[in-house]
Amino acid sequence: MDADEPELVLAADGVTHVVRRGDTVRRPVRPFSATVQAFLAHLHARGFDAAPLPLGYDEQSREVLSFVPGDVPVPPLPDWAVSLDALATLARLVRRAHDAADGWEPPADAVWGDLPGGPATRPAPTDGAPPGAPPEPVLVAHQDYCPGNVVFRDHRPAAFIDFDLARPTTRVADAVNALHWWAPLADPVDRSPALADADAAERARVFADAYGMTAEQRALVVPRALWRARRSTARMRAAAEVDPVFRRWWDEGVKDRGPRTERWLTAEAPRIAERLR
Structure with missing residues (x-):
């Protein structure tokens, strides 16, 4: 993955800052990030692929997950x-x-x-x-x-x-x-x-x-x-x-x-x- 690839902001509410880079999502590491990554790895190992794939951490020490394509409904719900x-x-x-x-x-x-x-x-x-x-x-x-x-x-x-x-x-x-x-x-x-x-x-x-x-x-x-x-x-x-x-x-x-x-x-x-x- 090219480190110079542009990042698209997905969420920025003053508390967290989530971006998409290519087919990955980058987000700040929090105290529970390692536990969630271990859980997601287990789900995928058991054949449940309907969740982000944990990809570790990037050069900015952000958590990295696979981007999940699709539509996320927003209010008012269709x-x-x-x-x-x-x-x-x-x-x-x-x-x-x-x-x-x-x-x-x-x-x-x-x-x-x-x-x-x-x-x-x-x-x-x-x-x-x-x-x-x-x-x-x-x-x-x-x-x-x-x-x-x-x-x-x-x-x-x-x-x-x-x-x-x-x-x-x-x-x-x-x-x-x-x-x-x-x-x-x-x-x-x-x-x-x-x-x-x-x-x-x-x-x-x-x-x-x-x-x-x-x-x-x-x-x-x-x-x-x-x-x-x-x-x-x-x-x-x-x-x-x-x-x-x-x-x-x-x-x-x-x-x-x-x-x-x-x-x-x-x-x-x-x-x-x-x-x-």
């Missing part, structure tokens, strides 16, 4: 990004990632990303578990399936990018993260227009069917989603206290969306649970 076919494809992609990750033993010195103001990055941050929930096997997973981190090709999800929040979790907790964004598990007033009238309960069923969730996993979706919603606002508030980007998001509406999500999900929980059975 209709093709929220179709039931796209949702089912997403669920199957999440399942493939989980199957590839299953059994991976992170390095003893692993460092994990988290929201600013969150738990220490070593040992791994944890989302906890709903009170009384049965134990679930732990695996490392993406944990941030917002539309900006899902690459589409031919109007279907084809890859995941930005593994900064990857950490030990469970299959159900990670699936709930995907459902939060893509069912979506949110009050209709906070959804993209293309999903404003979506039947979240039916879309949760489509996701669970495509993923191949067991009856036991389906029964955990709603308790896990409620647990996530109840903790999300507190975590975002803590992040806003120490990070200017999160402070801006908080002031622009996150402080209101979190409580709305919790109220909406509490009301809809029985119907979602029934549809998942």
Whole structure:
């Protein structure tokens, strides 16, 4: 790769600076970069190629990853990004990632990303578990399936990018993260227009069917989603206290969306649970 090849800025928010050079992406090294590179290498070794390939570090000591071609939907989401076919494809992609990750033993010195103001990055941050929930096997997973981190090709999800929040979790907790964004598990007033009238309960069923969730996993979706919603606002508030980007998001509406999500999900929980059975 020619070091003089021009660089195209992909993201520059005052906190991070991500560029594309040829078929690679360059980004600042962070405490968890080596752990994420090891995880991505494992996924590729297990045949999961729907993620960036870790390529080490460049002459400027930046992390280097392969560029993942495709379309990343941005708000307002286009209709093709929220179709039931796209949702089912997403669920199957999440399942493939989980199957590839299953059994991976992170390095003893692993460092994990988290929201600013969150738990220490070593040992791994944890989302906890709903009170009384049965134990679930732990695996490392993406944990941030917002539309900006899902690459589409031919109007279907084809890859995941930005593994900064990857950490030990469970299959159900990670699936709930995907459902939060893509069912979506949110009050209709906070959804993209293309999903404003979506039947979240039916879309949760489509996701669970495509993923191949067991009856036991389906029964955990709603308790896990409620647990996530109840903790999300507190975590975002803590992040806003120490990070200017999160402070801006908080002031622009996150402080209101979190409580709305919790109220909406509490009301809809029985119907979602029934549809998942």
